[in-house]
Amino acid sequence: MFSWTYNEKALQADPGAxxxxxxxxCTRTVMDTIADPDVQFDExxxxxYFYKYREVAKQQLFFGAEGQKKIEAMIAELKANQKGKYDCVIGLSGGVDxxxxxxxxxxxxxxPLVVHFDYGWNLELAxxxxxxTLKYAGFELYTHVMNWEDFKQLQRAYFKAGVxxxxxxxxxxxxAALNMVCRKFNIKYVLKGFNVQSEAILPRTWNYHGKFDLMNLQDIYAQYGPGRRIKNLPKLGIWQRIYYDRVFRLRSxxxxNYFDYDxxxxxxxxxxxxxWVDYGGKHFENVFTRFYQGYILPTRFHIDKRKAHLSTLICSGQMTREEALAELEKPPYDLKLMEEDYNYVSKxxxxxxxxxxxxxxGPIRKHSEFREEAKLHALLSKLTRPFLGKKNNP
Structure with missing residues (x-):
């Protein structure tokens, strides 16, 4: 049964939270001690996180003439190494970035070859x-449609695992599918929408660090899915990553980050x-992410990801702390729509x-309670480094 139980003031008074x-x-951002065991404060x-943003921005942001040089060098490299019709791949979700x-x-x-991944949760607006966007730009679109039945079973397994x-x-x-498309069309470059000015801050414990840990994913599926092995879905485990990085030499x-992205x-x-039409929230271009970040994370894990997103905007000068605090007084999104999402996702x-x-x-389990690639990754990195040279993705 749907119930919006997230109560920020109650959590502030709860030592366990x-x-x-x-x-x-934090006196400079809106990061706090709720659901974040790593947060620390100076005198x-x-x-x-405030200082981390400054450090990352200094290393990865390039504005003005310096940024223009980076853009020109990127374009020159893409054109010089173009193997076919397309000079790069861009994944397009329909979100702003x-x-x-x-x-x-x-x-x-x-x-670019513009690639969209349809995994069953797109909003019509997306x-x-x-x-x-494609009509404006005149670029070609390649849509990769996930096998819904198999993907649904994988998502169900994650829900039942309690991670x-x-x-x-x-x-x-x-x-995984993006890399497959690059290989299919022999495209060596990917342009990514990640940007420091809106995405630099995120506590370590607010997601799983091993997004591409195929061993972890398969173990969760083996224990909570309908079968032992995942079929009909692309994979990006350690062997695939070694291939794309060291053999295919895919670069991103x-x-x-090469201009002042406001x-x-x-x-x-x-x-x-x-x-373009705004969705009203970060990564809200599909129903599942909207519901997961806006409902499940706050009510089940006491995590309001808006704190990280808004803190990053504060640090980049795109929002005041007072504006961010006012935003946090509201629910992540409309509660009536949230209830509709609850019923829709369930069904x-x-x-x-x-x-x-x-x-x-149900009980909450850590991702680390399932098998992980960490030890294998460390061993392979040690063995292959002398023979395969430097990595291609900075």
């Missing part, structure tokens, strides 16, 4: 945004030039109301 410490909030009450990247690719005179990061199945498969760029201004530009994943309620209230 603050890992046995008194509640404290002025500033958390390490990937859409703006496609928008800029047109401005830069590139000819489809419309993708169509408008935190329910986005792993989608994240793993999307990047994050060009949104999210609000970029949205307005896309609205005016492309006809689409073939859970009865009682089953869905049970998995959302």
């Amino acid at each position: 603050n890992n046995g410490r008194p509640y404290q909030r 002025e009450g500033v958390s390490q 990937s859409t703006y990247l496609v928008y800029k690719a047109k401005e830069w005179g590139l000819n 489809v419309q945004n993708i169509e408008r 935190l990061d329910l986005d792993v199945p989608a994240d793993h498969l999307i990047f 760029f994050t060009p949104l 999210k609000t201004l970029s949205k307005q530009e896309l609205i005016e030039k492309v006809g 689409k994943l073939d859970f009865t109301p009682a089953e869905f309620d049970a998995v959302l209230r």
Whole structure:
């Protein structure tokens, strides 16, 4: 049964929710002690995330003439190493970051193969945004459609396992499919929409670090899915990653870090030039992510990911702390729509109301309780480093 039980003030007063410490909030961002065992504060009450942002920004952001040189060097490298019709691949979800990247690719005179991954949860608005973007840019689209029945069983397994990061199945498969598309068309470069100015801050414990840990994914499926092996879905385990990195030599760029990427201004530009329509939340272009980040993480794990997103915008000067605090006073999104999502997700994943309620209230397990690739990865890295040279992805 749907119930919005997240109560920020009650959590602030609960030592258990603050890992046995008194509640404290960063004086420069909105990061706090709720559901974050790693947060630390200096004598002025500033958390390490504020300083981490500064460090990452110094290393990875390039503005003005320096950024323009990075863009020109990237374009020159893409053109010089183009093997066929396309010079790069861009994954397009319909969200602001990937859409703006496609928008800029047109401005830069590139000819990417735009790839969309349909795994069953797209909003109709996302489809419309993708169509408008491609019409504006004139680029070709390649749509990879996941096998829904198999993907559904994988998602069900993650729910039943009780682990935190329910986005792993989608994240793993999307990047696996992206690499497969690059190989299919012999494209050596991927442009990614990751950007420091809106995504740099995220606590270590708020997702699973092993997004591409195929061993972990398969073990969860083996224990909670309908069969021992995952079939008919792309995979990106350690052997596949070694192949794409060391043999195929796939390289990536994050060009949104090569200029002053302002999210609000970029949205307005896309609205005016492309006809793009805003979703009203980060990664809310599909129903599942909207429901997972907006409902499951807060109610089951006490995690409000908006704190990380808004803190990053504060650090990049795109939002004031007061504006962020006011935003956090509201639910992540409309509660009526949230209830509709609750029922829709339950039905689409073939859970009865009682089953869905049970998995959302059941025991929580760590991803590390399942098999992991870490030891194998360390061994292989040690053995292959002298023979295969430097990695290609910075």
